[in-house]
Amino acid sequence: MRHEHEHLGTPRAVGIAGVVFAVLMATAIVLMRLALPAGAGADEVTVGAGQRSAVRTALALVPFAGIAFLWFMGALREQAGAGEDRFVATVFLGSGLVFVATLFGSAAAAATVLDESGQHSPFGRHYAYALLTTYAMRMAAVFVLTSSTIGRRLGVFPRPLVVLSLLAGLTLLVAGADLPWSELVFPGWALVVSLHILWGRRRPAGARWPGPG
DSSP states (O other), X not given: OHHHHHHHHHHHHHHXXXXXXXXXXXXXXXXXXXXXXXXXXXXXXXXXXXXXXXHHHHHHHHHHHXXXXXXXXXXXXXXXXXXXXXXXXXXXHHHHHHHHHHHHHHHHHHGGGXXXXXXXXXXXXXXXXXXXXXXXXXHHXXXXXXXXXXXXXXXXXXXXXXXXXXXXXXXXXXXXXXXXXXXXXXXXXXXXXXXXXXXXOOOOTTOOOOOOO
């Protein structure tokens, strides 16, 4: 009976963790984008006190967003069954872990703009955006695509959600730094999936999320 309660509670944990991640991640991205605009002429902009405050807030949110994402990913992995697809499951787990690592690296690079004088080397800004838009979002794309594959094979994702996941994954994979604000696609996808898990239809009997053994 205890095992049954734990299993039934996992989808709720997945949904809640995904919502928390989506909100924190989206908030951090918006704050960083507004405080540290990218593009031509951005290097000449002096970072004022208000911008530094926004960056500090964003950097304070990023670790909690990462923790919520790990919980989100771990709760999905807990649904693993004996007949798991080890290849897809390994890519699923690996892409999620690399995403979190590059996300934290991007946050550390962004912290270089917090010099109280308002003068800073543009290297930190460029490095932060490169890690976020070029590397972290590509790993996010792989995570979205593998999650979509798992959800489709198990019948957990309805067809519209599978199509949405494919579009989101391809956008993150192809667009990258060429499409400003495209990184918001990932927390948006996580929010939609989490709400589907929380309020969607019941899973088919015996459906389980595969994950590494």
